[in-house]
Each structure stands twice: as structure tokens, then as C-alpha cells.
Amino acid sequence: MKDLKPIISSLLRAKMAPLLLILQIAVTFTVLVNSVYLMVEKHADITAPTGLSENVLFSFQIPHQGEEQSQKIANMYKHLEAIRALESVERVSIINSIPLSNRGGGFDIKMNPDDPVYVSKAAAFTGSYDLIDTMGVKLIAGESFSLVDEEALNDLGLGRSTGVIISKALAQSLFPENWHQALGSTIYLNQVPHNIRGVVEHLAGPWSFWQYKKNNIILPTIFLMTDITFLVRSHEGLREQTMKDVVELLMQDPHLHIDELKTFTEFKEAAYQAQNAAYTTLQFVIVGLVLITMLGVFGQTRFSVLKRRKQIGTRRALGASRMEIIRYFTIENLLITLCGATLGALLTILANNLVVAHLELSPVPWPYLAYSSAIVILSGLIAAIQPAINAANISPAEATRTV
Amino acid sequence: MLELIGVSKNFRDSDVITQALQPIDLTVQLGEFISFIGPSGSGKTTLLNVLGLLETPCSGDYVFAGKNVSTLNDKEKSRLRNREIGYVFQSFHLLPDFCVYDNIEMPLRYSKMHSNLRRKRVWGLLEQVGLSDFAKYKPSQLSGGQQQKAAIARALVTEPAVILADEPTGNLDLNSSAEVMALLTTLNQQGTTILMATHNLDLAQQSKRVIEVRDGVIKERCLVHYASRWGIEL
Ligand SMILES: Nc1ncnc2c1ncn2[C@@H]1O[C@H](COP(=O)(O)OP(=O)(O)OP(=O)(O)O)[C@@H](O)[C@H]1O
């Protein structure tokens, strides 16, 4: 650190150029912190577990317009049986809507029917009793539904007393201190009490953008809508084959229509299209910011080396080794980026306080300041390597050259 | 002892090659005071730079105090420059961001000497060159003569065996020139080897040995030779 004092004094003498660079780094830093934060959040969103066996699931709809209800039910079970009998099929269930399909229904959840406000909100998935197994969702507490719980109705069957299975996220929002307490508790959906009989680890909701997308409820009622949605689980690696088999099977009936034949992967991709685009954009923004920082540092260091060729030659003549010259410029550059990062961090904290006070948004967490500082300092160091090596290569004879 | 054996130096600027030094043999004994004289562009600075390890020769061997310089790496050469050689430049080259004291101390920082010892050395030299009252001044606040004295103090601070002075009085008035020459002469009397390049015959006269450099070739001269040739009364 013996060089620190003169480095600071020569930076102070140069005033404008280093100051501009410090400001540039500070502003870049502020944008960088927020971009990194957003990017990590998007990434967490995109990669969040859906809880489903994504690679073996697909679904399709069979419209039942103008059919008698009893006819509808009979046909549905006939189709289920036939599909289940296919060799490539592992399981098949009826479901009201596919997770991440952008279609579904949500409820206010209350712990007491008389509470004026809801505790949380959740979406409901309802269908065959073995829906959980077909989806591949993991039950982590309580018990699953059995065949006797299953019934086909013209609504969600909220009046039934089969109990419900909820996602762990919902259990946690109902019992923040210990989600296990959810098991056996009663919640109210539209004023109707429901006993919680099981908890599943993860289950993605119908809408990827919904604030409560991790809060989900499963009921064992087959909701007889105009279009019945089938969720098929193929054996591992056989999804394409299974889809073909199922279509071939159903097409044997010339009166039958199949709609919306889609893999779960397609639903997921469509649901996260916007987030994926934002994620990619943020990556470019971050790379751009890093490049801007590096360009600034590179330019400033080059300029400062060029301006001081004679001084560097003199130092070399007085006994400075190449390494000592490189160290000098590295320290100088570190000082500038540190000042920039510190100023940027102050700006970010200031902006954070304003945001929290006036907009009720969540502030950028502390670690992101550290990540961004690391990015800025590292890119600064890398950008200074070439000019610093150039400086070290200046001949000591430079000191004796006239002009 | 410094020994140049068939040392040459040329510069290549794109496609122009300048032969600054023809292959030269030269032996310098410790304690000598040598003046290199010759017209502008004759190769004096180049020769001093080679002798001072500031420039690498293109051919030949340079043996510095028993070590063949061409076998040394950057760190070892930097160390030699730092410990064994002191430089005095025509335009001083004090570092503008440092005060006089820090400038003089600089070579000791590179030699990693203990700070107490450093302080003693630097103050002693400030005294010797008469700049004690200017220790905290920046170079720009000093006269040319004072700056050159500070530069000489800087050259002396590691107690080098050899001082190289490239036209040390080139930018100075007569009085300051005389003072600087007196300093160099005293140092030589105390045992320091001094190698000086100059245009000034009067100054060259004060050294024990004069070498003429012309088109990159050296010739030993006695002053009488010059005196008669240029019509100077000795
Ligand atoms: N770095 C360099 N690149 C190219 N040519 C050089 C370089 N340094 C010196 N020369 C050339 O080498 C020759 C000798 O130059 P040098 O500086 O040694 O002369 P000098 O005797 O010191 O002159 P002066 O009395 O003007 O200082 C000149 O022709 C000069 O142009």
C-alpha cells in the first residue's frame, strides 16, 4: 500500500477523467444491482419446481356437446378404461385444468367463515381420485384420495366432505410458524368448511404470473364441463409414442373429436415465454453494463499510462520491476472502481429507501450489492490488464529520450 | 568493473534501421570519472543507456561487476538498476506528484529498505545537496538547479557504485552547472564511478578520462587533442 498516497494525489490532480469514470461506474452499478436482482428472480421463477413429472405428461380434451349427463359419464369412463389399457400409458386422470395452462379457478381462503378478510388465495385442481399420482406430485404429509372419494358432478363439488389436499406453500401461508399444523385443520372455501387431509410438496398453479401461484388445492371431484380434459402419464421416454397410441385408439370412433393435444412441456414453455424473454434481455443488459464498465476502465487506464510514459520509464530506471508497475496501475484502477461501486451502493440504498417508503415494493436484498461490487471490480481488473502490461513494457530508456 | 565486449545497438523504426552503436569494446574501472563527448546523434545517450541497463544491446556481452547482464531477468536487472546504478537525467525527471523528500526516497522503496534507515539516508542527502528546507516542496516549486540537485540526491540514495549522468547540466545556468559539477567531482573523489555525457568541453575537462563518440564509434581522447583542434587554450 506504499503507493496509495501518491496514487490518490495523482488521481486528485487529474480530477475530471477519474471522476467521470467513477460516476459512470456508480450509475452502471445501480442499474447492474437491479438487473442482477431481477434476473436472479426471473431465473428462480423459471426454474421453480412445478412438482409435476414434466417429461411424461400430456393432455387433450374431448368435447361432449349435447350429450346426456349419464351418457357423458359413461363415455368418459369408457375412454379412461381404454386409454389405461394401452401398453405405453402408465396412468390417466381427468382434470379440470392443466397447471400453467392459464386456465383455472381460484378461491379466497379463510380460517373462519366469519372473518371479514381472507388469509390467502389459492387455485383449485379437481379431477380423478388418483390425479396426484398421474401428475407425479409428491405427497409429504397426510393421505391421498381413494376411489370412494371420486364423484362426477356439474360443479367443483365444494359441498362435498371428502377433504382437500393442499400444497406446502399454502400450508405455510396458513401456518407460517409450522406448516405441519395445517394437516387436520379446517379451511373455508366460499364459506364451506374443508378438512385438510394431505399436503403435497410442490404444485404449480394455473397462472405463472399470479402472486399466489404456489398456493393450490386438490379435490377429488370430476367436474363435468363441456370439454373433458384428460391428463395422461406415459412410461419414461415414451411420451411421443403414447400420444400417437392414444390418438390412434380414440380415432377408431369416427364421431369423436380430440382438441388441445399438448405436452405439459409445451404448456410450461408458453407460460414462461415472457419471463424467458425478460431473462434473456436482462442477461444482455448485464453483459452490456459489464462491457461499458470495462471500456471505461480500459480507456482511463490507457490514457493514464500514455500520459505518464516518461514517469513510468523513470520509475523503471530507479529500480521498479515490471510487476511493480503493473501493481501501481492495478491499485489505481481498484481505487477508481471501489469508489464507483461504493457511490453506486449508496445510490442504490437511497433509491431502495425511497422505493420501500413510497411504492411498497420489496427492496433489493443486501447480497446483490456484494454480487454487483464483485462484478464491477472484477471487470475493472480484467479491463486494466492490457494497459497495465503495456505500461510494464515501457522501456526504462524512455526516461532519457528527449521529447 | 564494467566491460563491454563487441556491444552494438541499432533501432528499428518500421523499415528504417539506425545503427546507433557500432560493435564497441570498453572497460571502465571502478572509481573512474569518464566524459563522453561528441556531436548530437553520435550515440552518447545510447551508450550510457546500455551501460546503465536501460537499453538491451543487440549483440555482444556486457559484464557488470562480474555478471553477464544478458543472462539476467527483468527482476534481477531492476535490482541492479536500483542498487548499483544511479541516474541523473538532463531534464531531471522528478515525479511531479511527489515532494522532494518522497522523490529522493523512491529508489529505497523499491529496494524495500526499512523506513527508519530510509529517513536517515534521505535527510542526510537533503543536507548534503543543500535542500533540507525544501523537503516538502513539489518539484514544480523548485528552480532547475535545485531540481537537478534533488535528482542527484535520488541517484545517490541507494549508495550506487556507478552514477550515469546524461548531460546533467544541459538545462542549467552557469552557477548551477558549477554546483552540480562540484557535487559530481566530490562524489568521484569519494570513490563513486561517474560516467557523464556532455557537449561541454569545459565540463569534460574536469574528468579523468574523455571518450569521443562519433557515429556510434568510440575513441579515447586526451583533452589536448581537442584543445588544439578546436583552438581552445588550456
Ligand atoms: N529509441 C530510438 N529509436 C530510434 N532511433 C533512436 C532511438 N534512440 C536513439 N536513436 C538514434 O540513435 C542515434 C544516437 O542517438 P543518441 O540519443 O544516442 O545520440 P546522442 O549522442 O545522445 O545525441 P544528443 O547529443 O543529441 O543527445 C541517433 O541517430 C538517434 O536518432
Ligand SMILES: [Mg+2]
Ligand atoms: Mg543524448
